[in-house]
Amino acid sequence: MxxxxxxxxxxxxxxxxxxxxxxxxxxxxxxxxxxxxxxxxxxxxxxxxxxxxxxxxxxxxxxxxxxxxxxxxxxxxEMLDFDNRYKDWVPVTYELRAENALENPPSDFMGMPNEKNTKAWDELITPTYFAASRQDLQKTKESINDSVLLGHPHNGEYYLAGLGVYHDIHCLRRLRLFLHSNYYYDRLTDVNLQYLREHLGHCIESLRRSVMCSADTNIFTFTWEDAEEVHPGIFRPNPKSNQQRKCVRWELVEKWVTDRHVPLSPVLLKPDGRQDKIMMV
Structure with a gap:
């Protein structure tokens, strides 16, 4: 072949x-x-x-x-579905603001610890938690089965809830307390320090995720005005942090949660049916 x-x-x-x-x-x-x-x-x-x-x-x-x-x-x-969950939820409106964290006079939250700024931070976190109805959880598609029920005076008809922004504020406040631990804590044992470091480690990671999730893309620049002398004869320009940005009107959010808020030590309904007052901050 x-x-x-x-x-x-x-x-x-x-x-x-x-x-x-x-x-x-x-x-x-x-x-x-x-x-x-x-x-x-x-x-x-x-x-x-x-x-x-x-x-x-x-x-x-x-x-x-x-x-x-x-x-x-x-x-x-999925994005549309997520947006629909929070439609007609917290009333969010926006405004343009130009703020500078270094402006004078300082805000009520700034400075070394004193009665005034301690009170300002305490009042800021007062409405951290609110009573959420079953309909609220269903609307936002939060799990009901493993959510914590509120006891008296809600008697198991509402759930303990909070807005994400208040968790961020809680973490910032905790970091501030630790920064000024000599003022706010009488004595910290090794056990106390270990707990705080673990808690604050969680807070730092939570804040990192929150900041990167919202990702403020407003520009900022620098100025030689009032340049900081970081070493003898070496000056570093200052960032101009007063750029205009689109901000949520905070007072509307604060009013919404204040109208629904529960104490920072609410009475909670335990799985065994008993009620207990528990500090949540």
Whole structure:
């Protein structure tokens, strides 16, 4: 059996190959001509294979595009669903503000600890927790089965809840207390310090996630005015932190939670049915 017959013996379903199977060298045909004919037949094979590969790639790209479109569509629906959960929830309106943390006079929350700024921070966290109804949890798609029920005077009809921003404020306050521990704590044992460090480690991570989630993209620049001398003769420009930004009107949020708030030591309904007053800050 000749070489070209061995090469094409399984190609009976290919018309071009059938022609090749029945091809016989012409009288007087030289060896180079036979090689050219074999080359032409192999070229047909390669072209068919190349077309199949191209069609496969096109099909794969089409399916990938459909998959990505489906993913984008699902993500869009999930985002819309999330927005709908909090529609008509807390009344959020916005205003443009230009604030500077270094402005004079300082805010009530700044400075070394004293009665005034201690009171300001204590009042700020007063409405940290509020009574959420079953409908509130269902609307926001929070789990009801493992949520903590409030005891007297709510008698198991409402759940203990809070807004995320108040957890951030709680963490900032805790960090401030630890920063001025000589003022706020009479004596800290090693056990106390270990607890606070673990708690504040959680707070720092929580604040990092919160800041990166909201991602303030407003620009800030620097100024040589009142440049800080960080080393003798070496001055560092100051950041200008009074850039304009779009802010939530805080007083509306604060009023919403204040109208629903429960004490920082609420009476909670335990799983065994007993009620207990527990400090939550």
């Amino acid at each position: 000749s070489d070209h017959m061995l090469l094409l013996k399984d190609s009976k379903h290919c018309p071009v190959c059938q022609d090749a199977l029945h091809w016989q060298p012409e009288v007087g045909e030289d060896k180079n001509a036979r090689h050219r004919r074999k080359y032409n037949i192999l070229s047909v094979y390669y072209l068919i294979l190349l077309h199949l590969i191209c069609l496969s790639l096109l099909g794969w790209l089409f399916l990938l595009g459909k998959f990505n479109a489906g993913m984008s569509s699902r993500q869009g629906l």
